[in-house]
Amino acid sequence: MDKRKYYQPEIETMPVEQIKKLQSEKLVKQVEHVYKDVPYYRDLMDKKGVKPEDIHGIEDLHKLPFIEKSDLRETYPYGMLAVPLEDCVRIQSTSGTTGRRVIAYYTQKDIDLWEDCCARALIAAGADKEDVVQVSYGYGLFTGGPGLNGGSHKVGCLTLPMSSGNTERQIQFMTDLKATVLCCTPSYAAYLGESLTEMGYTPDTIPLKAGIFGAEPWTASMRKSIEETLGIKAYDIYGLTEISGPGVSFECSEQGGMHVNEDHFIAEIINPETGEPLPDGQKGELVFTCLDKEAFPLLRYRTRDICVLNRTPCSCGRTHVRMSKPMGRSDDMMIIRGVNVFPSQIETVLLNEGFSPNYQIKLGRVNNNDTFDVYVELPPEQFDDSVKNIAEKEKSLKDALRSMLGIGPAVHLVAPKTIARSEGKAVRIIDERKLHD
Amino acid sequence: MGIKQVSVFVENKKGSLHEITDLLAKANVDLRSMCIADTSDYGIVRMIADDAERAQKVLCDAGHTANIRTVTAFAVPDEPGGLAKALNLLESNGVNIEYLYALITTATDKAYTVMRSDDTEKAESVLLKSGIELLDEAHI
Numbered sequence A: 001m002d003k004r005k006y007y008q009p010e011i012e013t014m015p016v017e018q019i020k021k022l023q024s025e026k027l028v029k030q031v032e033h034v035y036k037d038v039p040y041y042r043d044l045m046d047k048k049g050v051k052p053e054d055i056h057g058i059e060d061l062h063k064l065p066f067i068e069k070s071d072l073r074e075t076y077p078y079g080m081l082a083v084p085l086e087d088c089v090r091i092q093s094t095s096g097t098t099g100r101r102v103i104a105y106y107t108q109k110d111i112d113l114w115e116d117c118c119a120r121a122l123i124a125a126g127a128d129k130e131d132v133v134q135v136s137y138g139y140g141l142f143t144g145g146p147g148l149n150g151g152s153h154k155v156g157c158l159t160l161p162m163s164s165g166n167t168e169r170q171i172q173f174m175t176d177l178k179a180t181v182l183c184c185t186p187s188y189a190a191y192l193g194e195s196l197t198e199m200g201y202t203p204d205t206i207p208l209k210a211g212i213f214g215a216e217p218w219t220a221s222m223r224k225s226i227e228e229t230l231g232i233k234a235y236d237i238y239g240l241t242e243i244s245g246p247g248v249s250f251e252c253s254e255q256g257g258m259h260v261n262e263d264h265f266i267a268e269i270i271n272p273e274t275g276e277p278l279p280d281g282q283k284g285e286l287v288f289t290c291l292d293k294e295a296f297p298l299l300r301y302r303t304r305d306i307c308v309l310n311r312t313p314c315s316c317g318r319t320h321v322r323m324s325k326p327m328g329r330s331d332d333m334m335i336i337r338g339v340n341v342f343p344s345q346i347e348t349v350l351l352n353e354g355f356s357p358n359y360q361i362k363l364g365r366v367n368n369n370d371t372f373d374v375y376v377e378l379p380p381e382q383f384d385d386s387v388k389n390i391a392e393k394e395k396s397l398k399d400a401l402r403s404m405l406g407i408g409p410a411v412h413l414v415a416p417k418t419i420a421r422s423e424g425k426a427v428r429i430i431d432e433r434k435l436h437d
Numbered sequence B: 001m002g003i004k005q006v007s008v009f010v011e012n013k014k015g016s017l018h019e020i021t022d023l024l025a026k027a028n029v030d031l032r033s034m035c036i037a038d039t040s041d042y043g044i045v046r047m048i049a050d051d052a053e054r055a056q057k058v059l060c061d062a063g064h065t066a067n068i069r070t071v072t073a074f075a076v077p078d079e080p081g082g083l084a085k086a087l088n089l090l091e092s093n094g095v096n097i098e099y100l101y102a103l104i105t106t107a108t109d110k111a112y113t114v115m116r117s118d119d120t121e122k123a124e125s126v127l128l129k130s131g132i133e134l135l136d137e138a139h140i
Ligand SMILES: [Zn+2]
Pocket: A252, A253, A254, A259, A314, A315, A316, A317, A318
C-alpha cells in the first residue's frame, strides 16, 4: 500500500479562506469559554475594555490581551484552568525549574488533538503503519516523549517507547527491531550517530530512514551532519508545553519552514517592544492562540521566540502557514542542553551563596553538545590563598547551581572587576553556539 | 610564631604579575620571596614583604583582592636532605602541607622555608621538638 501523504487531508489541505473562516468561528466560541471560565483572563479583558461580543472573528484577535509566562507563574497552579479539575486527565510540565515550572492541563480531547498534530508530523516525515518509530525523547513531565508516542500510535506505527538515555540499549533496540523513524532532540540524534559510527555502523547498515528532531535549537550544518551520519532525512518539529507540546508546527518534505496546525492554533507575529501585530514576512515575536484546547486554552500567548511567517503556497499541498525556525529569543531565556535557563536563576543562587551577582555565562558547542561555563567574581572576603579551598568553593557553587537549574555548569571564580563590562553594563551572556543560521 | 604573608588573587593573564610588583616597587615595599600558584582561570601570588600591612594596603587601594595570613617559616641546614628530614617529620605526624616555598636569606648555612599546612600549631610543635628553628617577623 502506498504511504499516506497527509494524516488528515481535508484539514491539512483546506483552502486558506476556509481555514480563516474555521478559525474565526472557533475563536468566537473560545473567547466566550475563556471569559466565562477563567476569571484571571476575564480581568485582563475587562482591564483592556474588551468583551467577548467585541470578537467577531480573527480580524478582532488583536483586541485581546496577551498572556505571558509571568501570568502563568502568577496563576500557578490552577489559575488558568478553564474546566473543572475532574475533567482533566493529565498534566505536563515545562523543563524549567522550581518556581519557573508551568503546569499545563489536558482533557482527553486535548490529548487527542495534540496526538493528531504529532501524527501529522510523522506522516509528513514519511512514516506510516509499517514503520517502527523509536521515541527517544524523555517521557514523563516533558511533552516530547508522550506527544510523539501518542502520534505514533495514531499513525499505527510500532512504537518503541525508549525515553532518553542508555545509549547502548537505544542502539540495540534500533538495530534489532529495525527502527525506521527516530524522534529525539537533535543533540541526542547527533550523539547516537557518533556512537553508531564508533560501533562500526554505516548509513547503509543503520535501519533509520527519517528523524523528527526538536525541543532545542539546531543549525543547518547540524542537520546535514546528522543526515549524513545516520543516512536519513531529518525533520524539524516545534511546540511548547503551554500550547500543547511538540507538533504545534512541523516540517514537510519541502523543508521550507514548519506548517502551523492552523485548525487548532492561530499564529501571529508581533513587535516584541510595542505588541503591535506585524504583517506576514516580517520578523517578530511568535504569539499563539489555542482554538480547541479545553483545559488550558491560552489566548495570545507570547512565546518569546523570534520568527517569520510565510503564507506562500507550499508544494507539499498543505495550505497551513509556515513558520521559520526560531531565530532567537525576545527575552533572556537560554536553552542549554534542552533545559530552559534564565539569568535571574543564576543571580538568585549567587546571592544565596554569598557571591556578588557579577557573573558571565559562556555557552559553546563541542561535538554537538552545549558547553556551559559560569564565571563569577570572587568577593575579597571569600578569598583564601589556597588553591584547594578556592576549588572547593567552585564545587559547592556548581552544586547549588545544578540543584537550581537542573544542569551543572563549569564554575570559574575570577578576580574582582575582571568580568568585561561594556558601557558600564556587564555583558552577562556570551553565546558562541551559533544555533541560528 | 610565624611570619606574615600577603596573598593576591589575580586574573591569569599576561601582565597581572608585573602590575603587582610595579605597585609594590613604587610604594617602596621590599619583597623577600614570592610564589605563584595558578590554574587556567586565576593565579594566587603569595609574597613575603618587609612590611606586609603596607603591601596589602597598596594592593587593595589599587583594586586588588589581597589578604594577610600568618604562615609557618622555618630554617633547615643548607645541605642535602635538610628539607626532606623536616617534611618527613611533618608527614609522619599527620600534618598535610598546602604549599611550601623558599625564602630568600642572607644566611649561608641555613635554607629558609615558608609553609602553610592544615594544622599550624601541630606543625610548629613537631618542628620545634626536633630542633628545627622556627622564624618570626624579627627574621624578615
Ligand atoms: Zn509543505
